[in-house]
Amino acid sequence: MSTIDSTLTSFIDIKADSDFSIHNLPYGIFSVAKDSVRRAGVAISEHVLDLSVLETEGLLSLQGGPYFDQPTLNAFIDSGPDNWAHARTTIQTLLSSDNATLRDDAELQKKVLLKQADVTMHLPVQVPGFTDFYSSKEHATNVGTMFRDPNNALLPNWTEMPVGYNGRASTVIVSGMDIVRPSGQLKPNPDERPIFSACKRLDFELETAFIVGKGNRIGQPIAVDEAASHIFGMVLLNDWSARDIQKWEYVPLGPFNAKTFASQVSPWIVTMEALAPFSTACPAQExxxxAYLNEKDSDSSFDIILSVELLPEEAETATVICKTNFKYMYWSMAQQLTHHTITGCKVEVGDMMGSGTISGPTPDSYGSMLEIAWNATKPVTLEGGATRSFIEDGDTVIMKGYSEKDGIRVGFGEVRGTVLPALDFNFNE
Known part of the structure; x- marks a missing residue:
């Protein structure tokens, strides 16, 4: 655990409730309006600091660079922890209130500080592989209670290993993109053949994901006490799910088309160094x-406050329908990464690993509509009186997350997606 330097302040005005303090400095990829050139920046208050300009001006020089005049962060991440640390220290120094280099140079500020409202954010990394875990005991218990035996909600392997599946990296998308309602096979009547239809039970899953910062060789597992050094940072993740497609297809081999249509992430990668002061213990594991999953460091989780808001198309105000915390996760990120590689599986820089739905112990902390509305038996009432059992066309789902301690806030911003109607398939033409 690292400490927070509360004396570190910026010459930029930063509101107390801003996710993007000088203690954060998350990395992202952006382009200016009407400009297709993508490059790297960090978020600070309401601004984006253009790192490619800092490199050009000779104010940010890293070994093996330049890295930031590129459309993804993969090369920078791959350059290693020494460069990560040097970049962070340099950027903090340039933005600090007692450093004149940027503070007193109005022309330089015009070049490097852009309004977030004036730029377009893109997927921050090229994602070679996407894996989604299932690591919330509360979520797994809720789902097992609904669909299996309430007295044996968890399958026998769940408390022995981090359960997961390999998803589709090709449909990892960034916040702000619309979600087309998926269509596929459904089986509404157990005594009849399946039908082809638009999904009728579209759901969100409140998750985070970590970005692999250092790979391994095929055949060489990553030890659990070394796993943290292989993780660059975290994003918010909405793992959109088609529950009715999933119900019919998941036996015998697990999720497939119910999960392949969209996995949506926040645009800013919050580094593990920024999150370090907010580390906390995982729940007791019994x-x-x-031995290969037994961590020496008990503080391998993080106190990250998470929420979900639902905004119907016709509504003026979003309704908060979930408040939970990452610290409820039963399996840590280190344990997930170690188990993923224990057979010799190779992971690569930029790989994204989803946490699985993050649910807490109370109904208002459940991380999916499946749980919140308890499989459509307890519809949720929204601001204005509308109700929801699952997500409808025109609805916007907004997920937010942040850590806060001693008056210092480190946040993720948001991941936002709006649902569009399903495509009109006509198989008779």
Missing amino acids: PKPL
Whole structure:
């Protein structure tokens, strides 16, 4: 755990509730309006600091660079922890209130500080592979209670290993993109053949994801006590899910088309260095994990406050329908990464690993509409009186997350997606 330097302040005006303080400095990829050139920046208050300009001006020089006049962050991430640390220190120094280099140079500020409202954000990394875990005990218990035996909600392997599946990297998308309602096979009547239809039970899953910062060689697992050094940072993740497609297809091999249409992430990667002061203990694990999953550091989770808001098309105000916390996760990111590689599986820089739905112990902390409305038996009442059991066309789902301690806030911004109607398939033409 690192400490927060509360004396560090910026010459930029930063509101107390801003996710993007000088203690954060998350990385993203942006382009200016009517400009297709993508490059790297960090978020600070309501601004984007253009790192490619800092490189050009000789104010940010990293070994093996330049790295930031590129359409993804992969090369910078791959350059290693020494460059990560040097970049962070340099950027903090340039933005600090007692450094004149940028503070007193109005022309330079015009070049490097852009309004977030004036830029377009893009997927921050090229994602070679996407894996989604299932690591919230509360979520797994809720789902098992609904669809199996309430007295044996967890399958026997769940408390022995981080369960997960390999998803589709090709449909990892950035916040702000619309979601087309998926269509596929549904089986509404158990005594009849399946039908082809638009999904009728579209859901969100409140998750985070970590970005692999250092890969491994095929055949060489990553040890659990070394796993943290292989993680660059985290994003928010909405793992959109078609529950009715999933119900019919998931036996015997698990999720497939119900999960392949969209996995939506926030545009800013919050680094593990920025999150370090907010580390906390994982929940007690019983039985004790096998030796290869047994961590020496008990503080391998993070106190990240998370929420979900639902905004219907016709509404003026969004309704907060979930408030939870990442610290409820049963399996840590280190355990997930180690288990993923224990057979010798190779992971690569930019790989994204979803946490699985993050649910807490109370109904208002459940991380999916499936749980919040308890499989459509307890519809949710929104501001204005509308109700929801699942997500409808025109609805916008907004997820937010931040950590806060001693008056210092480190946040993720948001991941936002609006649902469009399903495509009109006519198989008779």
